[in-house]
Amino acid sequence: VTTFIQLVFSGLALGSVYTMVALGFVLIYKATEILNFAQGNLMLMGAYLALTILTQFHVPLVVGLGLAVFVAAVIGSAVHFVVMRPMLGKPLFSVVMVTLGLSILIQAIVQLLYGSVDRVYPVQVPNRILTIAGARFSQLELTIIITVAVLVVLFALFFRYSKLGLLMRATAEDQEVAVMMGVSADMIFSVSWAIAAGMATVAGVFMANLSQVNLGIGDIGLRAFPAVVVGGLESIPGALIGGVIIGVAESLGAGYINGSARDVIAFTILLIILMIRPFGLLGQRTIIRV
Amino acid sequence: LFASALATAALVATACGGSSGGPSTTASCTNAAESQGVFKDHVLIAIVGDYTGPTAATQEPYMRGIQTYFKFANDHGGICGKQIQWQEGDDKYTVPGGQAAWKQFNDQTPVYMYFGNNNSSVQDSLQEQVRNGDTPVMAESTTANSLFPFNKNFYQVVETYELQAIEGLAYFNQKISTGGAKAKAACFSLTVASGTQYCNNIKKDVEADGGTFIKHWAIAPSAVDATPEATQIQASNPNVIFLHGSPNTAITLFKAMDKLGMKTPVIGIFAVISETVYTTAPKAVVQNFAGIHSYTPAYISGPGNDEMNAASKKYSVDQTVAQNFNFVNGWVAGKVFVAGARAGAKASGKVDHSSLRKGLDSLNNFDTSGQSANFTYSSTDHQGLKTARPYTFDFSKNQLVPIGNYSDYAQYFKP
Numbered sequence: 001v002t003t004f005i006q007l008v009f010s011g012l013a014l015g016s017v018y019t020m021v022a023l024g025f026v027l028i029y030k031a032t033e034i035l036n037f038a039q040g041n042l043m044l045m046g047a048y049l050a051l052t053i054l055t056q057f058h059v060p061l062v063v064g065l066g067l068a069v070f071v072a073a074v075i076g077s078a079v080h081f082v083v084m085r086p087m088l089g090k091p092l093f094s095v096v097m098v099t100l101g102l103s104i105l106i107q108a109i110v111q112l113l114y115g116s117v118d119r120v121y122p123v124q125v126p127n128r129i130l131t132i133a134g135a136r137f138s139q140l141e142l143t144i145i146i147t148v149a150v151l152v153v154l155f156a157l158f159f160r161y162s163k164l165g166l167l168m169r170a171t172a173e174d175q176e177v178a179v180m181m182g183v184s185a186d187m188i189f190s191v192s193w194a195i196a197a198g199m200a201t202v203a204g205v206f207m208a209n210l211s212q213v214n215l216g217i218g219d220i221g222l223r224a225f226p227a228v229v230v231g232g233l234e235s236i237p238g239a240l241i242g243g244v245i246i247g248v249a250e251s252l253g254a255g256y257i258n259g260s261a262r263d264v265i266a267f268t269i270l271l272i273i274l275m276i277r278p279f280g281l282l283g284q285r286t287i288i289r290v
Numbered sequence: 291l292f293a294s295a296l297a298t299a300a301l302v303a304t305a306c307g308g309s310s311g312g313p314s315t316t317a318s319c320t321n322a323a324e325s326q327g328v329f330k331d332h333v334l335i336a337i338v339g340d341y342t343g344p345t346a347a348t349q350e351p352y353m354r355g356i357q358t359y360f361k362f363a364n365d366h367g368g369i370c371g372k373q374i375q376w377q378e379g380d381d382k383y384t385v386p387g388g389q390a391a392w393k394q395f396n397d398q399t400p401v402y403m404y405f406g407n408n409n410s411s412v413q414d415s416l417q418e419q420v421r422n423g424d425t426p427v428m429a430e431s432t433t434a435n436s437l438f439p440f441n442k443n444f445y446q447v448v449e450t451y452e453l454q455a456i457e458g459l460a461y462f463n464q465k466i467s468t469g470g471a472k473a474k475a476a477c478f479s480l481t482v483a484s485g486t487q488y489c490n491n492i493k494k495d496v497e498a499d500g501g502t503f504i505k506h507w508a509i510a511p512s513a514v515d516a517t518p519e520a521t522q523i524q525a526s527n528p529n530v531i532f533l534h535g536s537p538n539t540a541i542t543l544f545k546a547m548d549k550l551g552m553k554t555p556v557i558g559i560f561a562v563i564s565e566t567v568y569t570t571a572p573k574a575v576v577q578n579f580a581g582i583h584s585y586t587p588a589y590i591s592g593p594g595n596d597e598m599n600a601a602s603k604k605y606s607v608d609q610t611v612a613q614n615f616n617f618v619n620g621w622v623a624g625k626v627f628v629a630g631a632r633a634g635a636k637a638s639g640k641v642d643h644s645s646l647r648k649g650l651d652s653l654n655n656f657d658t659s660g661q662s663a664n665f666t667y668s669s670t671d672h673q674g675l676k677t678a679r680p681y682t683f684d685f686s687k688n689q690l691v692p693i694g695n696y697s698d699y700a701q702y703f704k705p
Binding site for chain 2: 108115136
């Protein structure tokens with residue numbers, strides 16, 4: 001039983017990391033209907049921004065993280081104006097290819113500026129070990145789980161009750177009508193990119209605490225993809241549920257079968273969900289009348 | 291016969307005297323062999339590896355070390371008057387990436403020497419093409435398939451996984467085992483060819499030594515959590531864990547071990563040991579960690595490292611890269627290559643693949659001035675380094691500490 005609890009909790013922690021990445025995908029998709037393949041490397045950018053701030057200004061981790069989120073949000077917004085806005089009205093395939101190009105560009109710039117050598121934050125998220133019900137957990141994992149839970153609630157409330165959230169949903173629902181009603185689609189899209197980049201920074205900093213600051217941080221972007229699709233591309237709670245399902249399933253699979261079962265399980269779940277509910281567990285079924 | 295003996299003597303004399311990047315031979319080779327990457331005034335080298343993928347932190351310093359040595363050698367006459375030029379290729383630690391790079395630098399832009407195939411799965415997938423081709427190859431790590439049976443084109447610059455396994459077990463028996471207890475070993479690796487090979491070697495050596503091999507666990511390079519594997523390892527109660535992978539693999543495993551309260555000694559291959567592993571992973575775990583490495587860290591003074599450190603500053607290499615363990619590895623790989631190329635050119639009066647192979651094969655007990663054990667290649671053996679040594683860590687100085695000399699571990703090499 002202890003092993004089971006241990007594996008489930010590790011899966012929850014892993015799932016929380018997937019959820020953080022998935023939230024970034026969902027935020028962009030919800031507002032712009034663009035599947036942003038640069039989300040993983042936005043995490044990479046955020047992790048290195050935090051590294052720069054922490055090493056240059058010697059500020060506490062929370063302050064460094066806050067500043068990094070702010071700078072990343074500004075960059076995210078700029079990405080919309082410089083890279084994505086010219087793509088408005090272009091075929092979806094072209095837009096997706098642009099996000100792939102953006103991903104490669106971000107990684108190349110980070111490598112150009114920082115090189116490939118592993119780096120370490122001068123201050124880390126506390127990582128004491130706690131024992132609950134005979135199973136052992138790290139403080140870092142608990143911090144990630146709690147942070148993600150809080151973020152999911154905040155985003156759900158934001159989209160449901162705030163004016164900006166409502167405008168973002170309206171724009172995603174029907175861009176033309178929203179614009180005719182006086183909504184600035186430009187502003188909505190840039191805010192979406194800003195929030196997604198900020199969110200990616202939080203995820204990147206946690207990833208860097210789980211291992212090191214290095215160019216591999218963005219790789220989890222693709223590993224989190226099954227979580228995004230399972231939960232539903234435009235659902236905030238779906239990102240949480242998808243992340244947790246995939247994280248726990250991977251952990252139990254690796255624990256009770258072997259490590260190679262991780263990807264098999266994740267992508268099997270993805271295939272099954274796509275066959276039964278192509279729009280994801282909490283995604284919206286779209287009915288088009290012709 | 292006499293002429294052949296003279297030529298061999300000349301090659302050996304050049305090789306033994308050429309431990310430094312300069313001064314080079316005064317002669318100038320004017321030949322060109324463009325299909326072999328040899329031009330009138332320069333030679334073209336490919337330096338391919340993982341510049342941006344999951345093992346870039348290990349491989350990039352290695353490749354920068356090679357490049358820095360080339361700059362140093364160019365300032366000392368290059369290779370028989372020809373400057374060394376190079377092109378980079380990024381395989382991102384993927385087999386398709388490695389194969390594409392190999393194709394590029396063999397078919398489209400032929401090179402004089404190919405530094406690449408550092409990913410063991412890439413290496414295994416290309417070993418027949420390397421064997422049947424003409425381009426000499428140096429790789430950062432080597433699988434048995436590339437070396438045996440003898441491969442005229444493949445040169446190793448890091449001790450084999452087989453020897454790293456033997457020396458790791460010897461280190462366990464001599465320094466860790468209490469009361470002469472035999473190893474009850476778990477093996478943890480990346481999901482690549484060398485991981486399987488290394489763990490198979492551990493299994494063979496541990497069982498031959500009368501110990502018990504429990505199981506081989508493998509994890510993907512991009513994995514961020516090893517708790518399930520660590521849970522299984524803990525349940526199997528090993529007295530030593532042998533580790534293959536990268537610094538990230540090590541940190542992922544060590545964090546999981548710490549979470550589970552495991553303090554089992556861990557012995558790793560060359561690619562997992564770095565200062566950041568010791569400073570990032572929980573101390574309770576890493577204080578029981580040692581790694582086997584073929585090279586001497588840059589901050590340990592010696593004639594070879596002093597020369598390298600001066601050059602890295604002269605050529606404005608980022609010192610976080612230049613002080614990396616693997617930078618030394620790259621610098622020495624460049625040094626060995628240049629010594630071999632010069633020896634071959636001096637003996638034959640021309641620069642091409644054939645003279646390069648002959649020159650490299652003439653390196654006998656090539657002295658790297660303290661940066662590693664001596665190198666020996668021959669026309670029947672390309673293992674090069676036949677010994678390495680374990681390292682632990684001094685937490686007060688944040689530096690790796692060697693356990694003994696390279697020669698202490700030479701006894702484990704069996705031809």
